Amino acid sequence: MAGGGVEVEAKLRLRDCRELEEVEKRLQELGAVHEEDVAEEDTYYQHPCRDFAETDEALRVRLVDGRAELTYKGPKRIIGGSKARAEYTITLEDPSSARRILEALGFRPAAVVRKRRSYYRLDGVSVSLDRVEGLGCFLEAEYTGEGGQEAARAIEEALEKLGVAERERIYKSYLELLLEKKAPEA
Known part of the structure; x- marks a missing residue:
């Protein structure tokens, strides 16, 4: 999402990466528009004075096919089966x-998330099919209009059309999932 606003999305872990092909076929059958395939590298930064893990915030620099952007994400809240922030x-x-500049101000790189992502547009919903290094394959559905119940409804309708609405939702970011995976077991 360029600029600013509220991101409303649902994230689902797929059974395996072969399932990406099934979902992609269904997207094509539904007339979804394939927008692009990209490689994304997200470097997340830790604030020098507060713990983003505790405040549920994120600051990242994303590199994608020669483009770069800086993104801040605020704390999550749950709306229906989607998260908003x-x-x-x-x-x-x-x-x-x-x-x-970030490092001179005391921000430190916390982790890097790398993924291959295919973007589709289905009825006002951006559907991303992700292969995340070290984590597996996922589907993300993000509403591109105003946030709130309308966004959650549009996402649910898209997931129902794709046949995946009953899947367990993941409310953690790829960063959180990756850090959990790397953490030593207690």
Whole structure:
């Protein structure tokens, strides 16, 4: 989402990566528009004075096919089967300088999430099919209009059309899932 606003999305873990092909076929049958396939590399930063894990915030620099952006995400709240959070994004002309500025201010890289993502548009909902390095395959559905119940309803309708609405929802970010996976067991 360019600029700022509220991100409303549902995330589902797929049984295996072969299921991406089944969902992609269903998207095509439904007349969804394939927008692009990209490789995304997200470097998440830790604030020097507060713990983003505790405040449920995120700050990242995303590199995607020669483009770069800086995104802040606020704390999550659950609306229906979707999560919503404030999100503000700016395009970066020079990601290396942006990283140096963040680090000079005391921000430190916390983790990097890499994924291959296919973007589709289905009835006002952005559907992303993700292969996340170290985690597996996922589907994300994000509403691109105003937030709230209308957004949650549109997402549910899209997931029903795709035949995956009954799947368990994941409310954690890829960063949270990756950090959990890397954490030593107690």
